[in-house]
Amino acid sequence: MFDKEFSEMKSIKESDIKYINIAKTCHLYGIGRTYCYKLLSDGSIKAKKLGGRTLVSVDSLNQYFKTLPDYKSGNAL
Template sequence: MDKIAVTVPEAVQISGIGRTNLYKLFKDGSLKPRKAGNRTLVIVEELKDYLRNLPTEEK
């Protein structure tokens, strides 16, 4: 069974986005963190959608 949400360290690991930048994305509304008690969670599909919509590098 695949996870539908991951913790911040897991999101950093699977996305390649640094922890500081991940929190910047939370602050500017690009990603919406969820809270479960003290844990901050990121919905995997939202993270994937964010990454898919990043601009591509043009050469």
């Protein structure tokens, strides 16, 4: 029974994932834990609590990054 459930979990597509933990958020988006919690506290991104875990909404992360300005190259160093 466990093997079947585990194999079903492995078949989840990345596009189906709705929430990720803080560590994964920081790793995937290249931000630090402190900045991640700042974004949560000011409402820029959303999260849910599951026991002691904080799970960040992937949709809210994507929305936040869409609001950031595009990089424009300046003068070369």
